[in-house]
Amino acid sequence: MIAEADGPAVAGRDLEKRYGEGPACVDALRGITISLDPRSFTAIMGPSGSGKSTLMHLLAGLDRPTAGEVWLGPSKLSELDDGQLTRLRRRRVGFVFQSFNLLPVLSAEENVLLPVRIAGEEIDRGWLDRLMAAVELEDRRHHRPAELSGGEQQRVALARALMTRPTIVFADEPTGNLDSNASEVVLSMLRRSVDELGQTVALVTHDPAAAAYADRIVFLRDGQVVRESPKLTAPQILDALKALR
Amino acid sequence: MVRFVLAGLLARRQRSVLTALAVLVGVAMISGTFIFTDTIDRAFRQLFSEASRGADVIVSGRQDITSAANAPAEIPGSLVDKIRRLPGVRVADGQISDVASIVGRDGKVIKSQGAPTLALSYTPPPFSGISFLAGGPPAGPDQVAIDQQTAARQHFRIGDRVQIVTGEPARRFRVAGIASLGDTSLGGATFAVFDLATARQLYAKQGKLDIVYVAGQTGVTTRTLVGEIEPLLSPELVARTTGGQVDTNVNRVSARLGILTGGLLAFGLIAVLVGAFVIFNTFSITVTQRIGEFALLRALGATRAQILGAVLAEAAAVGALASLAGLAAGTAAARALRALFSGAGFDLPTTRLVLEPRTVIVSLALGVLVTVLAGLQPALRATRVAPLEALRESTVPAVQNELRVRLLALIRIALALVGLIAIFTSSGSAGAQVRQSAIGALLLVLAIVLSSPLAIGRLAAIAAWPIARGGRIIGTLARENAGRNPTRTAVSASSLMIGLALVLFVTVYASGLRSSTSRIIHQSFLGDFTIENEDGVSPIPAAAARTTAEVPGVLAVSSLKTAEAQLPGAGKLTAEGIDPNTVGQVYKFEWDNGSPATLAGLGPGDAIVERDTANSAHLKVGDRVRLTTETGAGLPFTVRGIYTDRALLRGVALPLFDFDRVFHQSRLQAVFVKLGPGADRSIAAAALNQALRAYPGVVARSERQLEHEVAGRVNSILVLFYALLAMSVLMALLGIVNTLNLSIYERTRELGLMRAVGMTSRQARELIRDESVVTAAIGTLVGVALGIFLAWVITRALASEDIVFSLPWGEVAIVLAGGLASGVLAAIPAARRAARVDLLEAIAHE
DSSP states (O other): OOOSSSSSEEEEEEEEEESOOGGGGGEEEEEEEEEOTTTOEEEEOTTTSSSSSHHHHHHHSSOOSSEEEEETTEEEEGGGHHHHHHHHHHHHHEOOOOSOSSOTSHHHHHHHHHHHHHOOOOOHHHHHHHHHTTTOOOOGGTTOOGSSSSHHHHHHHHHHHHOOOOOOEEEEEETTTTTTTHHHHHHHHHHHHTTTTTTOOOEEEEEEEHTTTSSSEEETTTTEEEEEOOOOHHHHHHHHHHHOO | HHHHOOOOOOOHHHHHHHHHHHHHHHHHHHHHHHHHHHHHHHHHHHHHHHHHTTTTTEEEESSTTOOOOOOOOOEETTTHHHHHHHEEEEEEEEEEEOOOBBOTTSSSSSOOOOOOOEEEEOOOOOOOOEEEEEEOOOOOOTEEEHHHHHHHHOOOOOOOOOEEEOSOOOOOEEEEEEEESSBBBBBEEEEEEHHHHHHHTTTOOEEEEEEEEEEEEOOOOOOHHHHHHHHGGTTTTEEEEEEHHHHHHHHHHHHHHHHHHHHHHHHHHHHHHHHHHHHHHHHHHHHTTTHHHHHHHHHHOHHHHHHHHHHHHHHHHHHHHHHHHHHHHHHHHHHHHHHHHHTTTTOOOOSOOOOHHHHHHHHHHHHHEEEEHHHHHHHHHTTTTTGGTTOOOOHHHOOHHHHHHHHHHHHHHHHHHHHHHHHOOSSHHHHHHHHHHHHHHHHHHHHEEEEEEEEHHHHHHHHHHHGGGGGOOHHHHHHHHTTSSSHHHHHHHHHHHHHHHHHHHHHHHHHHHHHHHHHHHHHHHHHEEEEEEETTOOBTTHHHHHHHHHHEEEEEEEEEEEEEEEEEHHHHEEEEOOOOTTHHHHHHHHEEEEEEEEEEOTTEEEEEEEEEHHHHHOOTTOOEEEEETTTEEEEEEEEEEEEEEESSSSSSEEEEHHHHHOOOOOSSSSEEEEEOOTTOOOHHHHHHHHGGEEEEEEEEHHHHHHHHHHHHHHHHHHHHHHHHHHHHHHHHHHHHHHHHHHHHHHHHHHHHHHHHHOHHHHHHHHHHHHHHHHHHHHHHHHHHHHHHHHHHHHHTTTTGGGOOOOOOOHHHHHHHHHHHHHHHHHHHHHHHHHOOOOOHHHHHHO
């Protein structure tokens, strides 16, 4: 199962992010403090430009905050250099992006194994088999991405994100390019990764239907947390979003 | 549309610059060749014109006076008096023209290959081709005037004593004048001027002349003058107007320069071809990247023809600009070529760089044509972009016409088959075999280049095996990426392949040449030493043979003279004058029909013929044929024997007494020395060299030294070839750099993704480097294999010349290592860029 530490899986404190300088600068984040517990499924929501993607990038160690601290498990990210950050990312963070998740030259299975192989680590065949079964792609292991449907590709990406048993999986609009059926399959798999595998998941989305799968919803606007809520239904989320505007 | 093209060019400045560079190098090599050889041509013309200044008509032997190996027919001195009495003649004077080597301050003869070292007699005004910069004309048996270049290089001043080798042992002369022939640089050539009486005595030409200069009365046309003189001349002599004489001399030089021009142009064309590959790849990638742009244009109403026109116009614009730059770089290339030849020991005369209109036209036309042709296929692809593509996420459109694919496959197979058949069925003379094999090889290379995209996947698997084995991820990815766009990788690899194949081809061929030469020397040379010119080519004074014979321990000396001649059926060939009494002691004849007794029985009107010549002239023993000299003199002879020789005695060998009757060659090609039994070789060698000190520039070489000398000559030409091929290899590398760079742009998101899931920037760099190495390795492996194969094919065709196929393993290993290392180098810019990919930008969704 997923390794677990005491305290939050990921935490950000007083996070600020400013792009550019002078009068043309943009404050993407204006002091956000957030903490994601192990085995939790959190949705981060907000209108475009609210800073949800920026927040994800900072929490995942893809970018550095202008001010504030990020903790990934016991590691304080500001103390790590680029190489250490990269190594931390490949072991402790899993990603599912909206599109272009897979390398076209590798088969589905090879894509799932990519982070492990890049790290030069031993492959846990049992875990691989279990994940391929979980994303229902056992019979498509050796297909290349071009031979898979959009939904299947996202399921491969999900398996890859889970392969290293990361501290947290970030899913950034993972269903943005999918039809509703495929979206439901991917989201329920994300849900099951939390329930059955004990994975921590952060889902960045503007889709209320997707956010309804989460245990907790964080609403952002103009770079600040404006509301936090436990599990809501899709219509409730839609109302909450309307209230933000 | 024009504005769109220009905007496109400016927007993709870097790509345009790289494309332009690919055109530029080839065009620079082509225009540089023209400029280089035109300049030499002009320099020779100036030299010849200067030398005959003041004359209206020139009388000379019909023979080629520009070749040191051929001495022209001598003119009886009395002819000048007869000419002087002609009504149209104002002045006439004769000149001796021969060979003299000036000895430098270091005691060594001043000499470079391909440049004449002249001895001239002074002709008084109005024939003032030679002008004196210091001092004056030489007078008396101890005086000489030397050329200003030699004087300056060796710091000889008026009054200095300088040693000169003439037809006699070296002697010291006092410098009476420093002279020049116009303002042309002589290159490696030198000249020494004596007064007429001295020159005649030095060259044993008492009462004779080599050239007669004639100036007509005012109002007498040169044609009339020639008409008056002609009846006085023997058939061996000819009177030409000065212009005609200069043209004749220049044409003779040009004919020889033609080979040089042809060779250099071939290297230039190879560079152009490799450049075309680079351009093709750049345009292909550019078109792929601009699919959205083309689709938008189509959606806005642009026709296919307009798209085609725009892309081709861009190609033409780049081609034209690059050709202009290439033309400018051509002058630098011409200087570089000169330096290169100088370095290889060929110092050619020169003057201000000559830019003929032909050079400009050919360079520009070639540059534009090649760029447009290379851009044609990508441009056609651009026209196939559907307007709807603008709305979709852009991908590489896979337009593959089934019929076209089959047709192409058929063409490739046919090319390869025809090529192989041509290679393996080649027969006939060595020349015909080489020609047929070369055509076959060309077809084969074409087939390989065309089919390489199909094999790239497999080749990549082989090349990447060491880095991808055991499923190593970076190596596996590199392999997959290299095989991902087969055409692109194939074109990159092919360009490297061509350059490296040629490098290996000349290397293997040269190695074969070296070992076959040493084998020939070993097999056929029975003597102990060969006395020859330091350069191994130029003739030596005849007196050297007499000197050699007097050295203690020497049992026999045998002299060899050579001259050019013609034989019906065999065309131009070398005629050798041999001494039938002694040649058998120093040279082992491989008789096809004959025996040592044949040699002993050679009398006047007899000759023996080398097998190749006998075959082409359909001669057998007992046949009677007529040998024609360049002067038109004929020598009928009876074939007494037929022998086989690959190197030393080609053509026809006749006794010296007959040779000397028709050829005016006073100098010897070589003297072969056989020591008596029990003579100590090292003592004899020392004694020989001591005796030969009277002839600076003449050396005694043992068999081993001979081999060494030949190897050295082969190597210096090899270096020249390497330098010329380096341009093609360099450009191929540029192509790999360019292709990698562009593919990094294409794969920004992919690289971002890999970085996001944990690839370090170092690993990203490693990945690009490995990709580059895989591409380079494919090109190198195929190139090396092809080069060896081609060398084998050509040596096979030349088997009758005894060129053997011998693989220089050390060099092969160096080429292999160099090819792989070049892959690492080519990847540096792209790898750096890959490592710096902005992660967030790469994964940001549109």
